Amino acid sequence: MLIPFPSLFNREGCRGEYTQRIMLIYNKQWLDNLSIRKAAEAWVKCGRISVDEYNAIEAKYPSGYKPHGIGARIGLFIFGVIIVSSASGLLFLFTGFAREAGIGIQNLLLGIACYIIAEHYVRNKNQYRSGVVDALLYSAITAIGVAIFIMLDRLRDGDYIKPEFYLMLLIPLIGFAAIRFADAFLTLVVYGLTIWLNALLVLEFGSVGQMILPFECMALSVLIYFWVKKQKENKTLEYYARCLWMIEMASALTFYLAGNYMVVRMLSEALLNMEVQSGEDIHLAFFFYLYTIAVPIAYIYAGLKNKNRLLLRLGVLLIAAGILSIKYYHHVLPPETALILAGVALVAIAWFSIKYFKVPRNGITSEPDESLTRMDAISNIAFSELLQQGPTPPVNDVDFGGGSFGGGGASSGF
Amino acid sequence: MKSKEIASKLLADNAISKESYERIEVGRLSALFSLNFELKTLLYCGVLLLSSGIGVLVYKNIDTIGHMAIILFIAAVSAACFVYCMRKANSYSNNKVVSPGILFDYILLFGCLTFVSFLGYLQYEYSVFGNHNDWVALTSALLFFACAYYFDHLGVLSLAITTLATYVGIAITPIELLRSNDFNGDAIIYSGLLLGFALIGLSWALNKRSIKKHFTYTYINFASHMLFVFCLAGLFRFSGALFPLIFFGLVGVVIWQAFSERSFYFLLIAILYGYIGVSYLVINFLFMSNHGGDAGLSLAFLYFISSSIGIIFYLISCSKKIRLTPGPPLPVERGDANTPNHE
Numbered sequence: 206m207l208i209p210f211p212s213l214f215n216r217e218g219c220r221g222e223y224t225q226r227i228m229l230i231y232n233k234q235w236l237d238n239l240s241i242r243k244a245a246e247a248w249v250k251c252g253r254i255s256v257d258e259y260n261a262i263e264a265k266y267p268s269g270y271k272p273h274g275i276g277a278r279i280g281l282f283i284f285g286v287i288i289v290s291s292a293s294g295l296l297f298l299f300t301g302f303a304r305e306a307g308i309g310i311q312n313l314l315l316g317i318a319c320y321i322i323a324e325h326y327v328r329n330k331n332q333y334r335s336g337v338v339d340a341l342l343y344s345a346i347t348a349i350g351v352a353i354f355i356m357l358d359r360l361r362d363g364d365y366i367k368p369e370f371y372l373m374l375l376i377p378l379i380g381f382a383a384i385r386f387a388d389a390f391l392t393l394v395v396y397g398l399t400i401w402l403n404a405l406l407v408l409e410f411g412s413v414g415q416m417i418l419p420f421e422c423m424a425l426s427v428l429i430y431f432w433v434k435k436q437k438e439n440k441t442l443e444y445y446a447r448c449l450w451m452i453e454m455a456s457a458l459t460f461y462l463a464g465n466y467m468v469v470r471m472l473s474e475a476l477l478n479m480e481v482q483s484g485e486d487i488h489l490a491f492f493f494y495l496y497t498i499a500v501p502i503a504y505i506y507a508g509l510k511n512k513n514r515l516l517l518r519l520g521v522l523l524i525a526a527g528i529l530s531i532k533y534y535h536h537v538l539p540p541e542t543a544l545i546l547a548g549v550a551l552v553a554i555a556w557f558s559i560k561y562f563k564v565p566r567n568g569i570t571s572e573p574d575e576s577l578t579r580m581d582a583i584s585n586i587a588f589s590e591l592l593q594q595g596p597t598p599p600v601n602d603v604d605f606g607g608g609s610f611g612g613g614g615a616s617s618g619f
Numbered sequence: 620m621k622s623k624e625i626a627s628k629l630l631a632d633n634a635i636s637k638e639s640y641e642r643i644e645v646g647r648l649s650a651l652f653s654l655n656f657e658l659k660t661l662l663y664c665g666v667l668l669l670s671s672g673i674g675v676l677v678y679k680n681i682d683t684i685g686h687m688a689i690i691l692f693i694a695a696v697s698a699a700c701f702v703y704c705m706r707k708a709n710s711y712s713n714n715k716v717v718s719p720g721i722l723f724d725y726i727l728l729f730g731c732l733t734f735v736s737f738l739g740y741l742q743y744e745y746s747v748f749g750n751h752n753d754w755v756a757l758t759s760a761l762l763f764f765a766c767a768y769y770f771d772h773l774g775v776l777s778l779a780i781t782t783l784a785t786y787v788g789i790a791i792t793p794i795e796l797l798r799s800n801d802f803n804g805d806a807i808i809y810s811g812l813l814l815g816f817a818l819i820g821l822s823w824a825l826n827k828r829s830i831k832k833h834f835t836y837t838y839i840n841f842a843s844h845m846l847f848v849f850c851l852a853g854l855f856r857f858s859g860a861l862f863p864l865i866f867f868g869l870v871g872v873v874i875w876q877a878f879s880e881r882s883f884y885f886l887l888i889a890i891l892y893g894y895i896g897v898s899y900l901v902i903n904f905l906f907m908s909n910h911g912g913d914a915g916l917s918l919a920f921l922y923f924i925s926s927s928i929g930i931i932f933y934l935i936s937c938s939k940k941i942r943l944t945p946g947p948p949l950p951v952e953r954g955d956a957n958t959p960n961h962e
Contacts, residue, residue, distance in 0.1 A: 255636075265634055287927045294916075559658050
C-alpha cells in the first residue's frame, strides 16, 4: 500500500500489527528493555533475584531511553513552555499583529515547527517521557488547533460554523499525536472531545435528542469501557497501557456523570430553557437520585470484588461528589452538623475497615503493601552498596515485613 | 510488558535462575490487595471534617445556653485523645519511633485540632490570655512541638510549624497596622525571614545532637519555601542590594544542599524561585532602560528563550548527576501517607 510519509513509519512494519507498528514513534525494543530493567530493579530490591542476576540483566537488556524523574520532568516541561511561548511572542512581534489570517498562518507554522522538533528529539535524541517533548507536543497541538479555528473563522461567509465541524477536524489531529507518542494526557483530551462531539450530534435530533442524551452517553461510556477492558489483553497495544488506563478511567467517569443528578438538572435547565420551580423536579428525578448514589456504591463493590483500584478510588470520590451534588439542591442539614456527621461516618468506616481487614480477607488487607514496604526498606544508598558488595543471601518474604521502615528512601524523582 | 511476561522472558533467556523465577511468581501470586493508603486517606479526611465541624459548631453557639456543654465536651474529647495517645505510645527515643498503629496517628492529630478550637474559645469567651490573642497560637504551637517530638509524628510537626508561622503573623500584624495601615509591610517580610532562618538553625542544632534526625526534611522544606517567598517579596519591594544578595545566597545554598542530599525536589524549587527572582530583575532592568519600547520586549523574549534553554541543559545534566552519583541517603522521611501534610 502507499504510505504518504515513509520516513515517519517503522520500516519493518508488517500488516499483522498494522496500527501500532506504523504509528508508535518509540523504539519498541528499548521500551521492552526499559520495562525489564524496571521490573528487575524492583525485584532485586525486595530480594527476589540476586544481585548478579540483576547486573547481568542490566548488561543484557540495554535501553537508549533514560527517563527523567518526575521532578526533572516537571521542570523541563515548565521551561519548555516558557521557550515556546517566548518564541511565539518574538515571532508575532517581528511580523506584527496585522491581520487575522496572518495570525492563523503563523500559528500553523509555529505548531508544525514545534511538532517537527518534538519528533526530532524523540527520534534522534532518544528522549522518552521527558518534559521538553511534552511541552513541544502540547504547544504544537494548541497552536495548530488555534490556527484551524482562526482559519475556519475566516472561511465562514457570515455564517456560523458549527462546533461539530471544528471538533471533527481536531479529534483526528490530536488522536494522531496521542497514538504516535502514546501520550495519556492527549488520550484523555481526545476522549473528552469525542464525548462532547457525541453530545452535540445527539442534540441535533432536537427534543428527542435532549431526552435520550444521558442514556445515550451512558451507553457509549459502557461500550468504550468494556472495549478498553478487552484491549488491555491485546498484545499489539501493550505500549499503550497508560492510554488505555486513561480511557478506562474517563469512561467510568463519564458513565457516572451522564446520570448524575446535578449534571442532568443543569443540562436540562440550560438546554430546555426551563426553570425548575420549587416543589417540582426534573423528569425521572427519582431515577437520577438513585443513580447518583447507587453507581458509586456499585463502583466500590466492583472495585473490591475484582481488586480494581481504579474503580474503588473513583467510587469513593464519586460518592462524595454525589452527596454534594444532591446537597446543592436540598439543604437538609446545617453545615456544621453535616460536617460532623460526615466526619464521624468516614472515621467509623475507616476504623471498622482497618480492624476488619487487619487479617487479610479475600486477598484484601489494610496493612501496607508488603512489596512496597520492602522496596522502600532499602533506600537507594543501601541499594547501591548492596550492588557493590556482591551477592546477598536471598531475603525471604517475612524478614522485611512488618513495615518498620515506613516510607522514605531517596528515589531518583525527588 | 506485564511482570508475568517479563519473568517468563527472563527465564527463557536464561537471565534468571529457576529459583528466582519461582520467587517472583510466588511473590506475584501471593501479593495482597492493600487498602492501606485508601483507608488512611479516608481517616484523614474524616478527622479534618470532624474537627472543622466542631470548630463551626463552637463558633455558631457562642453566647448560647448550650455553649458550656459543647465546650466541656470538646475539652473532654481533646483530653481523651491525648490520654489515649499517652497510654498507647511507645517510649520516647531520639531516633525514629514506630507508631503503634494507624489509628494512633489520627487520634493524636484529632486531639491537636480540637485543642485549638478549645483554646480559641477560651480566649474569646474568657480572655484567658488577656489582650494577647496571639498567645493562643503560640501555646498551641508549643504543645504541637512537644507532641510531635514526644509521639514522633510528622503531621503534627507540620501543624506546629504552620501554627508558629501564624503566631508570628498575628503578632506582627497589629504593630504593622498601627504604624502604616498596611498588611504587606516590611515587618512581615523581616519576621518571615527571621522565622525561616530560626527554623533552619533549630533543625541544624537538633540534627547535630541527633535528636529526631528524620524531622530535618520537614523543617528544611517549610523553611526554604518561607525564605524564598519572603526574599522574593523583599526583592520586589526594596531596591537595595541587600535582598538580591540574600536571595542568590539562598538559591546557592539550597542547590548545594540538593546535591549533597541528592534531592531533585530541592534543586527544582531553588531553580524555579531563582528563575522568578532573576527574571524580575532582568525584566525590570530592560523596561526601565527602554521605557517599555518594542526593543525591550524583544530583548525580554530573547532573554526568556536563552535562559530557559540554558536551564533545560542544566536540569538534564543535574538529573543525570543526581541519578548516577551514589551519595548519602536523604536523612528524611518524605511525608508518606502516614503523615498527612498540613498547609
